[in-house]
Amino acid sequence: MITKYTYGNPFQTDAVVQKLEVQNGDVPYFTVVKTEEQLQFEYTLENEEKVYGLGENVRGINKRGWIYKSCCADEPNHLEDRTSLYASHNFLVLDGGKEQFGVFFDYPGIITFDVGYTHLNELKITLSEPDADVYVMTGESILDIVKQFRQLIGRSYIPPKWAFGYQQSRWGYMNEADIREVVKGHREKKIPLESIYMDIDYMERFKDFTVNQERFPDFPEFVKEMKAQHIHLVPIIDAGVKVEEGYDVYEEGIEKGYFCKKENGEYFVAGVWPGKVHFPDVLNKEAREWFGNKYQVLLDQGIEGFWNDMNEPSIFFAQDRMDETFDKIAELKDKNLDLDTFQQFTGLVGSLANNTDDFKKFYHNVDGKMMRHDKVHNLFGYNMTRAAGEAFERLSPEKRILMFSRSSYIGMHRYGGIWTGDNKSWWNHLLLNLRMMPSLNMVGILYTGADIGGFGADATEDLVMRWTQLAMFSPLMRNHSAMGTREQEVYRFDHVEEFRKIINIRYGLLAYIYSEYMKSALNSEMYFKPLSFVYTDDEFASQVEDQLLVGDSLMIAPVYNQNAKGRYVYLPEEMAMLRFRGVDDYDTEILPAGHHYVGAGLFEMLVFVRPDKILVLTDGGECTDEVDCDHVKALAFVKTKAEYVWYEDDGMGKDYENPDNYGRMTIEKDGNCVYTGSREKKIEVKLL
Numbered sequence: 001m002i003t004k005y006t007y008g009n010p011f012q013t014d015a016v017v018q019k020l021e022v023q024n025g026d027v028p029y030f031t032v033v034k035t036e037e038q039l040q041f042e043y044t045l046e047n048e049e050k051v052y053g054l055g056e057n058v059r060g061i062n063k064r065g066w067i068y069k070s071c072c073a074d075e076p077n078h079l080e081d082r083t084s085l086y087a088s089h090n091f092l093v094l095d096g097g098k099e100q101f102g103v104f105f106d107y108p109g110i111i112t113f114d115v116g117y118t119h120l121n122e123l124k125i126t127l128s129e130p131d132a133d134v135y136v137m138t139g140e141s142i143l144d145i146v147k148q149f150r151q152l153i154g155r156s157y158i159p160p161k162w163a164f165g166y167q168q169s170r171w172g173y174m175n176e177a178d179i180r181e182v183v184k185g186h187r188e189k190k191i192p193l194e195s196i197y198m199d200i201d202y203m204e205r206f207k208d209f210t211v212n213q214e215r216f217p218d219f220p221e222f223v224k225e226m227k228a229q230h231i232h233l234v235p236i237i238d239a240g241v242k243v244e245e246g247y248d249v250y251e252e253g254i255e256k257g258y259f260c261k262k263e264n265g266e267y268f269v270a271g272v273w274p275g276k277v278h279f280p281d282v283l284n285k286e287a288r289e290w291f292g293n294k295y296q297v298l299l300d301q302g303i304e305g306f307w308n309d310m311n312e313p314s315i316f317f318a319q320d321r322m323d324e325t326f327d328k329i330a331e332l333k334d335k336n337l338d339l340d341t342f343q344q345f346t347g348l349v350g351s352l353a354n355n356t357d358d359f360k361k362f363y364h365n366v367d368g369k370m371m372r373h374d375k376v377h378n379l380f381g382y383n384m385t386r387a388a389g390e391a392f393e394r395l396s397p398e399k400r401i402l403m404f405s406r407s408s409y410i411g412m413h414r415y416g417g418i419w420t421g422d423n424k425s426w427w428n429h430l431l432l433n434l435r436m437m438p439s440l441n442m443v444g445i446l447y448t449g450a451d452i453g454g455f456g457a458d459a460t461e462d463l464v465m466r467w468t469q470l471a472m473f474s475p476l477m478r479n480h481s482a483m484g485t486r487e488q489e490v491y492r493f494d495h496v497e498e499f500r501k502i503i504n505i506r507y508g509l510l511a512y513i514y515s516e517y518m519k520s521a522l523n524s525e526m527y528f529k530p531l532s533f534v535y536t537d538d539e540f541a542s543q544v545e546d547q548l549l550v551g552d553s554l555m556i557a558p559v560y561n562q563n564a565k566g567r568y569v570y571l572p573e574e575m576a577m578l579r580f581r582g583v584d585d586y587d588t589e590i591l592p593a594g595h596h597y598v599g600a601g602l603f604e605m606l607v608f609v610r611p612d613k614i615l616v617l618t619d620g621g622e623c624t625d626e627v628d629c630d631h632v633k634a635l636a637f638v639k640t641k642a643e644y645v646w647y648e649d650d651g652m653g654k655d656y657e658n659p660d661n662y663g664r665m666t667i668e669k670d671g672n673c674v675y676t677g678s679r680e681k682k683i684e685v686k687l688l
């Protein structure tokens with residue numbers, strides 16, 4: 001059951017899609033403290049109570065023991081001491097206390113979640129204004145609460161099937177030749193590859209919706225050339241529009257008044273990649289439509305997917321602050337800089353980038369009313385991606401377009417996925433990647449993944465190998481790295497054949513991963529689940545934060561420590577372990593419930609099939625077009641009778657509700673397999 005409470009006069013974020021009646025009184029469970037300035041919700045945690053949720057954030061699956069702040073930030077250091085990353089996902093589920101419940105604070109400004117930080121047993125949520133819609137959910141289980149919440153916020157974004165292939169990116173591919181080389185590097189070694197990402201250098205001086213003519217002299221032709229090799233090109237779109245006379249997007253935006261303005265009516269000038277930019281006012285409906293229509297320029301050239309970046313929005317400097325800074329530095333120029341004045345000096349430059357005070361310096365035009373940005377800050381990335389998503393519905397109503405964003409708020413999950421931003425080539429970021437996935441799924445973000453191998457810092461071959469083994473299961477499987485770091489395309493390393501075999505497993509798993517993704521999206525369910533959400537009576541399961549359930553049949557336990565030759569695994573029930581080296585190169589073992597140490601060499605990955613569940617496995621391929629999902633092996637761990645509901649469609653269109661998309665498979669103990677569905681299948685049963 002979901003109940004809605006309204007405080008003050010909340011901004012309509014369009015996070016939820018259901019209209020609920022507002023209840024009288026205060027939200028249950030919490031002590032509510034209202035002042036003119038803010039709203040506070042206080043709750044006493046039981047010792048054993050767990051706090052799940054908060055979407056994209058640092059730290060564990062159980063969020064207890066830290067303070068988190070919803071304030072979308074361009075934060076490239078995903079360290080334990082950070083309080084915000086790129087997103088604002090204000091949804092929590094409390095479990096193990098007096099009552100189990102979920103709560104969503106639909107408020108687009110800054111919120112802090114003190115989850116046992118100030119006092120171990122105190123949860124205190126502070127909204128920086130007294131206006132919010134708060135939704136409280138109760139249900140039969142955590143999964144039931146999450147499902148109700150997901151229904152409240154609407155169906156998750158569905159990408160084209162090719163977006164489940166292996167994707168390669170790097171900030172630094174400058175031109176056609178660079179991209180051709182990377183494609184060749186994969187294709188020559190038969191390493192599967194689906195797409196190449198085009199980072200900011202494809203543009204003409206970082207201007208959105210332009211293509212640099214020198215680097216890509218005949219872009220539509222190049223897109224075709226790539227498509228002939230089954231490669232999709234995915235260009236980046238940045239939030240800031242370059243200020244430059246003669247640049248059509250800039251000129252039009254000025255003419256129509258579609259950029260964010262200051263209080264005095266002048267356009268707000270920020271500095272990002274191109275130097276001075278204006279931000280499209282994506283909270284203004286007309287401006288959003290206008291900006292969304294711009295994607296057409298690239299769609300017309302054959303592009304079928306995009307990534308939206310720097311949309312917190314990231315501000316390297318606000319021009320006004322920069323001007324003041326230069327004045328103040330000039331004042332200090334001839335002074336003897338002592339401790340205080342020197343600190344003042346470094347602080348001046350140091351506080352230019354992403355200064356939250358600048359959020360108070362510009363406005364959005366929402367239905368004719370000027371809204372100061374800081375009050376709706378967390379909605380910018382959401383609405384930039386919504387601009388694209390709404391435009392794709394108009395421009396490409398029949399065909400799915402790939403879209404994911406860096407910044408997000410709940411609601412954006414209907415228009416695109418996210419990648420988890422600028423992580424580092426660190427082993428603990430591999431673990432962070434795993435831990436973030438279920439909380440993202442809780443808020444409807446299903447198409448997601450982290451930069452494989454890490455974005456910043458230098459990667460090593462073993463890190464990329466282990467990370468690839470984890471990312472094998474994330475819907476978005478993309479290797480991406482920053483300019484200036486060690487190149488980490490897998491063919492550059494020594495063990496190319498091992499990488500080829502491992503990445504091919506992804507294509508072997510494609511039928512399963514796609515089916516599980518689609519069922520999760522269509523049924524408002526989680527694709528990645530913590531063990532504790534399923535094995536609810538298992539005391540130990542809630543302490544397991546380095547294994548996940550993936551879809552209906554599998555559990556994964558990736559190796560995330562350097563030089564480890566295996567790892568400890570906890571099995572809440574008996575399972576069949578598969579130790580994969582390649583799609584047809586694996587050994588199997590049935591392991592009883594309990595604690596185990598399991599060997600997994602660098603080129604081996606562990607997958608566990610749950611009792612009475614089935615994993616459908618294809619032979620793989622070099623791209624999704626090559627994968628033959630009609631000839632599969634069904635790996636079944638049968639205790640009484642194993643079952644699988646298999647979703648399939650054409651992977652491009654939007655006929656999601658067609659009952660023909662579902663096939664049903666059962667396998668008996670003797671290996672007898674019955675498949676009913678609208679497609680012809682050749683199924684080879686392998687009993688585990």
Ligand code: GLC
Nearest residue numbers: 171199200236309406421422
């Ligand atoms: C940001 C993005 C990163 C991208 C870079 C250059 O840091 O998060 O993925 O490569 O900008 O566009």
